[in-house]
Amino acid sequence: MAKNLNIIVADDHPMLLKGLTEELITNGYNVISTAENGAIALELITKLNPDIALLDIEMPLLDGFEVIKKCEGKGLKTKFIILTTHKGSRFVYKAKTLNISGYLLKDEPFIEIQNCINAIKNGNTYFSTTFNTVFETEISPELEKMKRLSPSERTIVRLIAQGNSSKDISESLYISLRTVQKHRTNILNKLDLESNLESLSVWANNHKDIILSL
Template structure:
């Protein structure tokens, strides 16, 4: 029964917060006090231990991701659903790494929120179709390539992303410029990129979020 499912909604836009809470209440969910910032959401989750917390990402004081991480550190049993407008790869990857229950875009119909809540209660992951497409088509293929890089090559990729030159990288790692250039060549080959320094630098800027957390 929906009335047995305790839900918290947190969003810093009062109209969106009220609209979603009203919709959930209309469908007989047990909706507790809403939160307009991340710190308030964290306090409510820890004190009231809701079954589900539906969080926006970009909130004052603490982001949705920061709330989730702090709750996981405290071994809170609440299952988390992100409801957001963000479609960027970095946000999608963070959501995957936090092992949340759902990731929905704000323009989805309410039936999708109901489906996501049910999946979360069953211990499953549920996401907007666009989320799955971004992960499957843009993130997963690049992650597979990154796994072929050695630890030394990953370090060099991070430094390239920071706009360090081959000479600067060589000095930082106490290796020769020639060794750095050889690493660059191997990295370009493993990532299946066109030859040339610009292609590798461009790749690091487009995929920075993917390897900085590996």
């Protein structure tokens, strides 16, 4: 049964941590330890190698994503569930690129955590409906747009996402400022963005995690 799995819970809000832990235990789950920050969570996961780690995203010292990244390559059996208030595309995309088994919102009923744990026990993943909606409606369309860009244009978009100006890009790529501006115009057209000075910079900043991962 899924309730025989060893679970670690990490959240920097004491009341939330206590409430979730008690709810899990009351429902028969085996919570072997808890952590109030990411560093302790990482130490416990590495030491105890639990079946499941329930992690908040925003925690002191290390956030949930950083904990998961640092666990990679350690030969752990642990499956990760992100439990968060964040519904934004930046967080959803970042979670999608990590080896996680579940992404749940804190305002969802406890039954969703149970469904997620059961899915993991059966070798599946389980993501909040909101997670899937955000990915399908906000992230996938932007990924498709990025495919329209040439390698050179992707390089320029990546540099813009990193905060570089047209002058910076011109100097780092050893091309004229006019060439950079021409590329920017072509990129605006391919991405269906408004033809103004700031629209590409705003778009690149809003989709920074997607852009820098490609």
